Amino acid sequence: RKDGYKHFMLKEIFEQPRVVKDCLAGRVDWQKQEAVLPELSAMPVPKRLHIVACGTSFNAGMWAQHLFESWAHIPVSVEIASEFRYRDVILNEGDVVLVISQSGETADTLAALRIAKEQGVPVVGLCNVIGSSIARESDVTVYTQAGPEISVASTKAMCSQMAVLLLMGLAWADRKGLLDDVLRREIFGGLRKLPDLLEAELPRIREEAKRLAREYSTAQSFFFLGRGVGYPLAMEGALKLKEISYIHAEGYAAGEMKHGPIALIDPKFPTFAIALNDKFFAKVKSNLEEVQARAGDVIALTNPNSDLSVKHKWVLPDCVYPLSSFLVLPALQLFSYESADYLGKDVDQPRNLAKSVTVE
Numbered sequence: 590r591k592d593g594y595k596h597f598m599l600k601e602i603f604e605q606p607r608v609v610k611d612c613l614a615g616r617v618d619w620q621k622q623e624a625v626l627p628e629l630s631a632m633p634v635p636k637r638l639h640i641v642a643c644g645t646s647f648n649a650g651m652w653a654q655h656l657f658e659s660w661a662h663i664p665v666s667v668e669i670a671s672e673f674r675y676r677d678v679i680l681n682e683g684d685v686v687l688v689i690s691q692s693g694e695t696a697d698t699l700a701a702l703r704i705a706k707e708q709g710v711p712v713v714g715l716c717n718v719i720g721s722s723i724a725r726e727s728d729v730t731v732y733t734q735a736g737p738e739i740s741v742a743s744t745k746a747m748c749s750q751m752a753v754l755l756l757m758g759l760a761w762a763d764r765k766g767l768l769d770d771v772l773r774r775e776i777f778g779g780l781r782k783l784p785d786l787l788e789a790e791l792p793r794i795r796e797e798a799k800r801l802a803r804e805y806s807t808a809q810s811f812f813f814l815g816r817g818v819g820y821p822l823a824m825e826g827a828l829k830l831k832e833i834s835y836i837h838a839e840g841y842a843a844g845e846m847k848h849g850p851i852a853l854i855d856p857k858f859p860t861f862a863i864a865l866n867d868k869f870f871a872k873v874k875s876n877l878e879e880v881q882a883r884a885g886d887v888i889a890l891t892n893p894n895s896d897l898s899v900k901h902k903w904v905l906p907d908c909v910y911p912l913s914s915f916l917v918l919p920a921l922q923l924f925s926y927e928s929a930d931y932l933g934k935d936v937d938q939p940r941n942l943a944k945s946v947t948v949e
């Protein structure tokens with residue numbers, strides 16, 4: 590049921606405040622400010638983590654890499670499953686393979702899981718669908734609890750994956766004694782308020798997405814740029830736009846622009862940037878100045894009072910790093926949604942795609 594929404598995708602985007610709440614329910618001890626993931630407590634903290642996934646789930650893994658490294662000091666590689674499975678990946682004792690899959694049925698991700706198991710490396714599966722192949726075959730299964738996702742374009746699933754991955758990072762950091770009090774207070778304080786903040790902001794985000802989608806509806810191509818956690822979000826923004834509106838879009842690490850892609854910039858090739866008030870801001874800003882110097886239009890997701898001069902400043906409320914990502918994500922999703930809807934595309938069933946890719 591679409592519950593009055595025009596499309597499942599829209600409904601699922603608007604479910605995200607509830608999804609975050611459900612992901613946290615029973616998994617956070619608010620008193621002690623601790624993440625509680627009993628699924629993981631029986632296994633040692635990984636010495637090295639190999640995250641393997643496809644599509645949007647891969648982007649969630651790329652996002653989480655930053656948190657696992659900086660909070661829990663775990664070396665992390667993130668791999669596309671169809672590549673991982675055909676490489677001679679070196680897996681050592683103490684390594685853990687973390688497969689991420691909404692459906693739990695993606696053929697390449699399942700194959701990667703089986704390779705890891707054959708080599709005797711423990712596999713943690715992060716899945717949404719209960720009893721799916723990946724959920725059944727993983728040594729440890731952690732559920733995202735996002736509820737059924739009907740739209741082919743994955744939205745709330747990524748939000749739920751990010752929420753659980755964030756808790757994993759906190760839990761592993763805590764077990765290694767690496768979580769300091771300031772970070773603990775900031776993150777758990779922010780997490781507690783996150784569902785309400787999202788709920789309050791989503792209608793405003795949608796309005797701005799609609800306005801910009803109309804203004805840019807004739808664009809043939811887009812760059813999506815970001816740094817740090819903004820880079821996987823940029824890749825996700827580009828993936829969503831391609832997938833449902835069929836507008837060509839490329840997600841790039843902003844620092845890579847001058848190594849070739851900036852040659853494409855002209856007044857008809859807009860750039861969508863993630864330029865939040867975090868440690869990456871100054872660098873992203875300077876990359877955007879380079880785009881503007883080539884007469885490129887810039888839309889930037891940013892925060893109030895950010896020192897940024899671009900054609901469209903899309904201001905999101907201040908929110909602690911990295912929880913701000915949970916506001917960026919629906920902004921990107923809604924921009925794609927509104928673009929596709931305005932262009933009359935079949936939002937929930939884009940051409941050439943299936944919800945779960947069970948053949949390689």
Ligand code: M6R
Nearest residue numbers: 644645646690691692695742743
């Ligand atoms: O079910 P999975 O998370 O394993 O699916 C992975 C991708 O096929 C999936 O995320 C795909 O990229 C989506 N259609 C993106 O919106």
